[in-house]
Amino acid sequence: MSGSRERVLARVRAALADVPRAEEPEDVAVPRGYARAHTPVELVELLVDRLEDYKALTRRVSEADLPEEIAAALARRSVGRVVVPTDLPGEWTSRVDAAVLTDEALDIAALDAADGVLTGCAVVAAETGTIVLDAGPAQGRRALTLVPDYHLCVVRVDQIVPDVPDAVSRLDPSRPLTWISGPSATSDIELDRVEGVHGPRTLEVLIVE
Amino acid sequence: MSGTFLGMPPFPQAAGIATGDAQLRHNLRKATHTIRGRRASVVGELDDWAELRAAGKAIKDRTLRHLDVYLERLEETVTAAGGHVHWAADAAEANAIVTRLVKATGETEVVKVKSMATQEIELNEALAEAGITAYETDLAELIVQLGEDRPSHILVPAIHRNRAEIREIFDRTMSDWGVPAPEDLSDDPRALAEAARVHLREKFLTTRVAVSGANFAVADTGTLVVLESEGNGRMCLTLPETLISVVGIEKLVPTWQDLEVFMQLLPRSSTGERMNPYTSTWTGVTPGDGPREFHLVLLDNGRTDVLADEVGRQSLRCIRCSACLNICPVYERAGGHAYGSVYPGPIGAILTPQLRGTSSELDASLPYASSLCGACYEVCPVAIDIPEVLVHLRGKVTQGKGHAAERAAMGAAGWVLGDEKRLGLAQRAAGRARNLVPRRLPGPGAAWTDTRDIPDIPAESFRDWWAGHEKEKKKGGGR
Numbered sequence: 001m002s003g004s005r006e007r008v009l010a011r012v013r014a015a016l017a018d019v020p021r022a023e024e025p026e027d028v029a030v031p032r033g034y035a036r037a038h039t040p041v042e043l044v045e046l047l048v049d050r051l052e053d054y055k056a057l058t059r060r061v062s063e064a065d066l067p068e069e070i071a072a073a074l075a076r077r078s079v080g081r082v083v084v085p086t087d088l089p090g091e092w093t094s095r096v097d098a099a100v101l102t103d104e105a106l107d108i109a110a111l112d113a114a115d116g117v118l119t120g121c122a123v124v125a126a127e128t129g130t131i132v133l134d135a136g137p138a139q140g141r142r143a144l145t146l147v148p149d150y151h152l153c154v155v156r157v158d159q160i161v162p163d164v165p166d167a168v169s170r171l172d173p174s175r176p177l178t179w180i181s182g183p184s185a186t187s188d189i190e191l192d193r194v195e196g197v198h199g200p201r202t203l204e205v206l207i208v209e
Numbered sequence: 210m211s212g213t214f215l216g217m218p219p220f221p222q223a224a225g226i227a228t229g230d231a232q233l234r235h236n237l238r239k240a241t242h243t244i245r246g247r248r249a250s251v252v253g254e255l256d257d258w259a260e261l262r263a264a265g266k267a268i269k270d271r272t273l274r275h276l277d278v279y280l281e282r283l284e285e286t287v288t289a290a291g292g293h294v295h296w297a298a299d300a301a302e303a304n305a306i307v308t309r310l311v312k313a314t315g316e317t318e319v320v321k322v323k324s325m326a327t328q329e330i331e332l333n334e335a336l337a338e339a340g341i342t343a344y345e346t347d348l349a350e351l352i353v354q355l356g357e358d359r360p361s362h363i364l365v366p367a368i369h370r371n372r373a374e375i376r377e378i379f380d381r382t383m384s385d386w387g388v389p390a391p392e393d394l395s396d397d398p399r400a401l402a403e404a405a406r407v408h409l410r411e412k413f414l415t416t417r418v419a420v421s422g423a424n425f426a427v428a429d430t431g432t433l434v435v436l437e438s439e440g441n442g443r444m445c446l447t448l449p450e451t452l453i454s455v456v457g458i459e460k461l462v463p464t465w466q467d468l469e470v471f472m473q474l475l476p477r478s479s480t481g482e483r484m485n486p487y488t489s490t491w492t493g494v495t496p497g498d499g500p501r502e503f504h505l506v507l508l509d510n511g512r513t514d515v516l517a518d519e520v521g522r523q524s525l526r527c528i529r530c531s532a533c534l535n536i537c538p539v540y541e542r543a544g545g546h547a548y549g550s551v552y553p554g555p556i557g558a559i560l561t562p563q564l565r566g567t568s569s570e571l572d573a574s575l576p577y578a579s580s581l582c583g584a585c586y587e588v589c590p591v592a593i594d595i596p597e598v599l600v601h602l603r604g605k606v607t608q609g610k611g612h613a614a615e616r617a618a619m620g621a622a623g624w625v626l627g628d629e630k631r632l633g634l635a636q637r638a639a640g641r642a643r644n645l646v647p648r649r650l651p652g653p654g655a656a657w658t659d660t661r662d663i664p665d666i667p668a669e670s671f672r673d674w675w676a677g678h679e680k681e682k683k684k685g686g687g688r
């Protein structure tokens with residue numbers, strides 16, 4: 001409806017008749033005196049505090065122990081079938097007992113039949129406990145971390161930034177992004193928070209130091 | 210199908226019905242006070258809240274004052290990323306576009322993410338007429354849809370329902386729509402959420418078309434942003450083959466960086482969380498990941514009328530956080546339905562009459578649905594001076610001479626009403642000190658206060674009390 005396009009734009013321009021013609025968007029000053037970080041404590045400590053507040057499970061692990069820790073986490077949840085993106089580092093699943101389903105275009109039913117998913121991430125904001133996936137290395141497409149009921153996510157210390165501003169500047173908006181802050185939740189019934197509605201009901205984070 | 214707001218009685222009568230409903234008042238009070246407390250706690254954590262708020266306001270002002278530039282830029286960037294952009298001057302056009310797009314897919318069912326814009330244009334009803342069933346997937350929206358009800362809150366549309374009522378609705382209606390509720394469904398929120406999960410899962414995994422709104426649209430990059438909690442948004446935005454997003458033209462922000470401000474302001478003001486559980490952003494289409502087709506419908510539907518009003522324009526800064534509802538003594542007593550639109554509370558009182566005009570009794574009465582205490586302005590993350598707009602709109606209603614209550618009031622209160630500015634000063638002053646608060650609101654507001662007590666005003670002026678309250682919260686630290 002190109003007629004509507006012209007009509008809406010004409011209405012917008014008419015509505016803005018009071019804005020001086022010479023004014024450029026940048027002439028409207030945006031004061032950016034806000035902080036880039038808030039809580040001055042060690043980032044991993046802050047992140048753990050925030051994640052636990054959201055009822056996510058967290059463990060701080062060493063690089064060497066990672067494969068063992070991954071296997072143990074999956075075993076604790078009795079995960080029989082775990083979905084992984086195609087480019088997940090091979091050693092991550094080297095100790096795993098569960099059947100590993102690599103995402104060679106798995107259909108939705110296959111994802112639905114899996115017990116969990118294992119991924120890395122792109123960026124993490126400590127202050128808000130937010131893990132961002134950008135479909136980059138070790139993450140796969142968005143559906144992988146959505147359909148299975150358990151998400152085990154590996155975070156490396158160099159992926160952690162203090163707060164939202166640094167996370168935003170590290171991210172590439174042309175990629176599809178999913179920001180995750182704890183397991184899915186609802187407060188729609190009398191404002192009582194219930195963890196776990198449609199997304200994974202359990203989020204577990206392994207922080208590799 | 211959920212009911213519509215057409216033919217609603219004007220605010221005073223509707224509010225009268227609601228204030229007489231003890232259950233409703235109890236539900237509302239409990240809910241609004243709970244969210245209010247959460248908000249105060251997480252806002253108090255940030256010592257730069259004032260700076261974030263100033264930045265949020267300025268970014269939106271920049272966008273609105275140059276909206277034509279940003280709209281054209283967004284069209285360009287979305288198109289370059291593989292999306293299709295459509296323009297809708299009004300609700301009928303938007304509904305026709307969405308209907309046509311759904312029909313082109315050959316599907317007769319769509320899943321929906323909670324969206325104020327699609328409620329505003331009554332898209333579900335339009336789709337139903339075309340033989341297309343829209344499934345609301347947000348838990349609260351599902352409760353509203355199954356209960357053939359209307360939303361009463363921006364963030365928690367079923368805030369007026371308690372757990373027993375929700376259990377009854379699920380038990381009675383889920384089987385008509387798909388997977389039935391379990392036989393032994395209890396009213397434990399966990400059990401109710403689980404019933405919704407099972408009921409909707411089938412829809413998510415099989416439906417091929419989704420309809421959403423968006424919280425933000427980034428002009429520079431063509432990126433759309435949806436904040437949510439449950440994961441129903443991710444389901445709708447990721448699994449279907451076709452995604453149609455209906456977005457008001459005021460939802461734009463200029464740059465990706467601007468999100469660093471709004472992603473702090475919105476979750477803390479809205480659900481009172483440091484961050485909402487899930488935020489999805491997407492730019493056009495990504496091969497092999499998510500929908501193969503993406504349509505963006507840019508909606509005017511009265512927004513350019515709001516834009517044209519130099520005082521009212523600030524209403525378009527609204528990011529729909531609902532903080533103003535939760536703090537409002539009038540909303541708490543009247544309930545969301547009394548406002549007769551999808552936009553209840555203080556923001557509804559200024560937005561609805563501007564979007565729809567004031568030719569109906571209801572819409573003309575909305576600018577009076579306030580005691581002008583100013584609490585809404587204090588909590589607004591983009592600093593919309595709601596009292597200023599209310600007073601401005603009262604002036605317009607008076608000039609329009611279209612409002613019967615207004616005409617009647619002219620005789621008695623003509624000297625005040627004759628001068629818009631004087632009216633504003635008088636009413637603002639009334640909110641500042643208890644001994645000056647009349648038991649009747651001045652002017653046509655009296656029609657409203659006549660039917661009930663006006664909200665209690667604390668001994669301190671509300672602003673002073675609020676300022677102290679926020680400080681206290683801050684001192685008290687986190688939650």
Ligand code: SF4
Nearest residue numbers: 527528530531533589
């Ligand atoms: S007017 Fe302000 S406080 Fe109210 S919903 Fe909009 S942004 Fe939030």
